[in-house]
Amino acid sequence: MSEEKKHDGLSRRSFLKGVGGGVVGTAVLTSSRRTSAAEQYGDVVGPDAVEITLNVNGQKRTLTVDPRVTLLDALRDQLSLTGSKRVCNKGQCGACTLICNGRTVLACSMLAIDADGADVETIEGLKTGDQLHPVQEEFIKNDALQCGFCTPGFIMSSVALLRKNPSPSMEEIKYAVSGNLCRCGTYPHVFKAVHDAAQAMKKGG
Amino acid sequence: MKPFQYVYPKDIKAVPKILAEAGQTALLYAGGTDALARMKEGVSQPDVVVNLKEISGFSLIRSDKKGLSIGAGTLLADVVESEEAQDYPGLVEAVKAVGTIQLRNMGTIGGNLCQRPRCWYYRSARFDCLRKGGETCFAIYGDNKYHCIIGGNPCFIVHPSDVAPMLIALDATIEILGLKGSRWVKAEEFYVTPQQDPYNETILKSDEVVTSVHIPAQAKSLKSHYVKFRERDSFDFAMVSVAIVASISDNTLSNVRIAYGGVAPKPWRATRAEKALEGTNATEQQILDAATGEFAQAEPLEQNEYKVIMAKNLLKRAIRELRQG
Structure with a gap:
């Protein structure tokens, strides 16, 4: 079976496969490893690196x-x-x-x-030029971090919330960051920061 | 992590063929939230990883007079947000109880049903436990606070799914595709105990893949509800959970279906409790008696007797909230 027949146009996978053998330069090695049956039923990449x-x-x-x-x-x-x-x-x-x-x-x-x-x-x-995102600003203003390791995750969850819901209630804020753990226990400051960020973003238009 | 080949099957029918040829060295991969963690730990070491994510038709939600069909590759978040699923409130509650927002944005319903146990002995490559082909279940004399109280032996895992107990309560069926074609099984019959098979949690054969879930349309009088007790409320696996479906008329319960999570190696259909409550007013005492009967055979381990009490109390809460809802 011709390999090309499986690929309709420029699908992502045909692209992936193309570079898998070519650019990495291990076509001979990989093709021997790729005699697996999987090839007959679909596209295969790896174990070598792909672009x-x-x-x-x-x-x-x-x-x-x-x-x-x-x-x-x-x-x-x-x-x-x-x-x-x-x-x-x-x-x-x-x-x-x-x-x-x-x-x-x-x-x-x-x-x-x-x-x-x-x-x-x-x-x-998140920042625009030198200007931090309002959520980042409010995390700083509200002292919403101690060691700071969890902070980027909290901020990304908060940003995603405010895009969907610009005026969240405190319950909605808590729920939105419920998948992020802070071992320093800074949660109340985080909630306040997100609340304040929502206010700031509304004012900012 | 061991290197692997990543396979993109051309369609769903190719999956059993790939699995059959690759045998034990293949791993089905959709959301990856469970599979990837096992691969990192070395508990699963596939040579071939089969990507189910991009197979067309694998992710869809459809509702008609017969009920609700959900493709196995549907994201948990999409189930929660779908209009069609809102007719099944217990299902939405159960799906929403899974993991975190992030995990539900990644994980699929099929993956939730087929996830492997969270037992820390199973999850650690350092323990050659019974479920992984070893000789010992380390939970028996080890740390067993989160293990099962019923249906265990020779392995004492609990099944971690929130969705599965609810599907059982809703009398759902699961579609499975293998080399020989499709078959449908009741959600309840999809799972096995360690006595039946200590190495697998489901009846899936090595060439098979879950392709969809179907929930029959519920009579208008039927209500559904899912209650999950977690040690940490923001997100955690269930210590005990209860999925309940019943009609309530003049305070009397009928068509009662109950399934527990967190108590047994499979989602535990509580048929004794169902029978005891059917046609009753389900007073606190009647619920307690029903749950006591259900767990009369329970054999808690050293650190998890609390689950027996919790299972009884959680049934009370489930029925109270079902009434209020």
Whole structure:
């Protein structure tokens, strides 16, 4: 069966596959490993690295990752975007929360390859020029952090909330950040900061 | 983490074929919130990871006179937000009780049903536990606060799903695709005890994949409700949870269906309690008696006897709130 027949047009996967063998330069090795039956029934990439493109904070970034690399590790290790924190690394703390295609996700719990082509927003992308995002401003004003490790995750969850709901109640604020843990216990300040940010954003138009 | 090949099946029918050929070395991967954690820990070491996320038709919610159909690849967040699901309040409550907002934005309903146990001995590569093919269930003499009180032996996990007990209470069916084609099973029959199979939580064969869930349309008189008790209220797995469906007329309960989470290695259909409550006014005493009967066979471990008491009290709360709702 011809490989090309499986690919209709320029699908993302045909792209992924193309670079998997070519750019990395291990076509011979991989093709012998790829004699697996899986190939007959679908497209296969890996275990060697593949090229992916992420739209990170509005910029197209191309990088080469093993399929096993998490989005969090790709951002931190390859793009030096260390704002998203690696704390529990198993989806139990929320410190790596970022916004992927408009929704908050845990970057530690998803593969970078699955974010290929996605819009990824991290804490680094919130500011406009030198101006911090209102949520960041209010976290500072309200002293909503102690050690600060959980803060980027809290802020991303809060930003996602305020986009959907510009006037959240205190209950809605608490619920929106309920997937983020703060071991310093700064929660009341966080809630207040998000509340104040909502006010500030409304005033700011 | 061990390197793997990542496979994008061309359609859902290709999945059983890939699984059959790859055998034990393949892993189904949708939201990945559970699978990836196991791969990092080394508990699962697949050579082939099958990406189900982009298979067309795998994620959809459809409602008609017969009921509600949910594709296995549907995000939990999409179930919570879908208009169609709102006719099944207990389902929405149960799905919303899963994990966190972030996890529900990533995890799928099929993945929730097929997630592996959270037992810390199972999850740690350092313990060659019974469920992983070893000889010992370390929970028996170890830290067993969160383990099962009924239906255990030789392994004492609890099934962690919030969705599964609710599906059982709603009399849902699960669609499974294998090499031989599709089959439908009752949600209740989807799960097995460790006596039946100590290595797997479900009846899924190695070539099979869950493709959808169907909840039959509920009579207007039927109400559904899910109550989950967590040690940490913001997000956590259930210590005990109760899914209940019943009609209440003149204070009398009928068509009662109850399933527990957090008490057994499978979502626990409480048939004894159902029978005891059917046609009664479900007074506090009657509920207590019904739950006591249900858990008469319970064999709590050293640190989890509290779950027996909690299971009884949570049924009271579930019925009280079902009445109010």
